[in-house]
Amino acid sequence: MTSFRYSQLFLVFVFCGLTFITYSINQADFAHSREQELTKYTASIATQSNWQGNGKALYQHLTTSFNFQFFQYIDTNDSDNSFTHGKLLAESRSIIKNIYQIDIPLTRTLANGRLQVKLAIDKELTAVSNRFQYQLLLIWGTFLLISVFNVLLAALHAKKLRYSCKIIDDLPNFTFHAIQKSKLKGEFTPLAKVLESCQSNLKAKVDEFNDAHEKLTRVAFQDPVTGFGTRAKFTEKLNEICLPNSQQLGVLAIVRATELAVINQLHGREAGDDYLTRIANHIRKSLVKSPNAYFYRISTADFALILPDISLKDGTTIIEELKVAFDEYQQNLGTDSVAYIGLCPYLQGCDPVSLMTLADTAVSIAQTLGPNSFHVQQKLSGDELFGDSRWKIAIDDILKRKAIKFYAQPIRPCRTNIESYRELLSRFYNDQGKFLPTTTVIAMAERHGMSEELDKLVILKTLSTLINMPSLTGLFGINISSSSANQESFVAWLKNILVRQRHLAARLVFEVSESGMQTNLSATYHFINEVHSVGARVSIERFGLGFTSFKFFKDVRPDFIKLDGSYTRGIISDTHNQFFVKMIIDIARKLMIKVIATSVENQQEKLAMEQLLLDGLQGYYIAKPTPLITVSKSEKLK
Structure with a gap:
């Protein structure tokens, strides 16, 4: 004023x-x-x-x-x-x-x-x-009238200003009022237009920020591959349903996509993402009758499903439908399995850690029951590592029954004068004849210190197969863990076995991953020298991922190196990749080492690799793994 x-x-x-x-x-x-x-x-x-x-x-x-x-x-x-x-x-x-x-x-x-x-x-x-008195009355009467008019006008302006200030004061609270233009007439008309424009622009900016926030929220709390919630959202929901006063009940299920690592290795990450997306779509379709269900991707290969307000019986029915969908998908995928499911009930006031232990135990047990199996775990047995313990029992059973079957995937030579081999892929099965996830079996064997026994079983089974099937000719590759290859006791046992079967040792190629062999170079030299001493050969798989790769294979001198699948997938358009592969081939030729490309999935990759003059090609486009038929007669090796 x-x-x-x-x-x-x-x-x-x-x-x-x-x-x-x-x-x-x-x-x-x-x-x-x-x-x-x-x-x-x-x-x-x-x-x-x-x-x-x-x-x-x-x-x-x-x-x-x-x-x-x-x-x-x-x-x-x-x-x-x-x-x-x-x-x-x-x-x-x-x-x-x-x-x-x-x-x-x-x-x-x-x-x-x-x-x-x-x-x-x-x-x-x-x-x-x-x-003069009359003149004073006239003058100051006029002054009084003008003053009263000014006071009324000032009061009217103050009222309009208070109204405008209220609108402006509400803007930080994102409260948008309809401008009453009748209250802001005359000289306040431009102010009314400016406030209306300001509100409109601010609302547009707020909507823009809300859209951006929603996108960021989706990035932070929504998995980009599957569209499911992230682990952070799952943890929040898990704590919510476990509150003492939540009055919630339902079923918690864990879906474990066990084939992800194999698919990523053989076909690339795009194929792995497609595999996860297909699993997510099957989960959505199977739970379409449960609109209140929540879906989360809680780790690289694990999904969590929360099915509120349903009984364990109804939850089991839903999971059975999901298993059927996984079985159908497995036929198209061509793998040992698709995923395993463990489920358990929850009630209000339950402990989140105990609930997750229960669900993890259930899915671990399901993995020992056959492809795409599910298991219901209603309560803890008192052993929080029951799932891992179950795996120890399952691996002991595999070793006892020698429950292993072989699939063979050939490596096609690129030239007629190049000697190649077929890679034997191990598949383990339970007492019901159902295959178990290979990567999980190997991982659990390493966790329980049983990988050496498992590798011995694979080697003995391979030798028995070659003895009992004289019609099988050529070289055969056997995958063994790097931890076993670095153990002197295992290497001594292997040499003793191969010395007794020298005619078969010359037909074996032992495949070991590069990363595992680089951890202990002295043990690696010893392993390769001992294998070479009995006529067998060594192949370093997933070659090229380590920074010391060139020095490594120059000093170790394996017979074969199998390039990591990432080189094949980028070979067509990536000139740096082509240069690196050419350099590997050039050095390997001088050292008399054969170079094999893996994960060849299409004609373009095959032609590109052949133009680079590799020694062999392996992948689903070349040949898919097929069962290696064995006879019932077996020979016990000691």
Whole structure:
């Protein structure tokens, strides 16, 4: 309201100035009239300068023409002729009359005496004061009207400003009001337009930020491959259903996609993502009758399903439908399995850690029951590692029953003078004849320190197969773990077995991963030297991932190196990849080492690799793994 105060102050100055001007004009008019009266009196008294009569007579003579406030004649010769009338000092008057008061006593010496008068001004003074009073009333009445108008206008502006401020104050709270233009008319119309535009633009920005936030939320809390929630969202939901006052019940299921690592290795990450997407789609379709279900991807190959407000029986029915879908997908995928499922019930107040242990135990047990199996675990057995313990029992059973079958995948040579081999892929099965996930079996064997026994079983089974099937010719590759290859006791056992079967040892190629062999170079040298000493050969698989690859195979001198599948997948368009492969081939040729490309999946990759003059090709486009038929007769090797 500073402008209002300034305007009022300006009006006060203006009207004070008007008042002063009016006063000055009236004062000048009044002074002029008095001056004329004095001039007339002066002229009249001049004719009486030789007056020698009575003072009273003089007074009576002069009053016919003038009004006196005070009249005094003092005769110097005869005091009887002296005469005094009126008062020299005027009676009290109003303030306005006082400001126009002009008291000018006039003294005149006559022939025989002295005359002192003071002319009366009451009539003129009253007239001028009345006129000035009227003018003051008019001036300050106008001031009052203007001030009242200004006050009302300022109040109206203040009201509009408060309304505008309220709208602006609500903007940070993202509260958008419809602008009432009737409240912001006149000079406030531009402000109404600006506020409306500001609200519109801010709302558009807020919507834009909300969209961006939603996208970021999806990135942070939604898996980009499957569209399921992330582990963070699962943890939040798990804690919610486990609250003491949640009053929730339902079923928790864990789906483990055990073939992801194999598919990534053989076909690339795009194929692995497609595999996970297909599993996610099967989960959605199977749970379409449970609209309240929640889906999460909680790790690389694990999914979590929360099915609220259903019984364990109904949950089992849903999971059975999901297993059927997995079985159908397995036929198209061509793998040992698709995924395994473990499920358990939950109630309010349950412990999240115990619930996850229960579900993990269930899925671990399911993996020992055959392809795409599921298992229901209603309560803990008291052993939190029950699932792992179950795997130890399952692997012991595999070793005891020698429950292993072979699939063979050939490596096609690129030239006629190149000797190649077929890779034997181990498949383990349970006591019901159902295949178990190979990668899980191997991982669990390493966890329980049983990988060496498992590798021995694979080697003995291979030798038995070659002995009992003399029709099988050529070289055969056997996968063994790098941990076994680095154990002196295992290498001594292997050499002893191969010495007794030298005619078969020359047909074996032991495949070991490069990363595992680089961890202990001295043990690697020993393993390769001992294998070579009995006529067998060594192939380093997944070659090229380590930084010391060139120095490694230069010093170790394996018989074969199998390039990691990532080189094949990028060979067509990646010139750096082509250069690296050419360099490997050039160095390998000088060292008499054969180079094999893996994960060849299409004609373009095959032609590109052949143009680079590799020694052999392996992949689903070349040949898929097929069962190696064995006879029932077996020979026990010691």
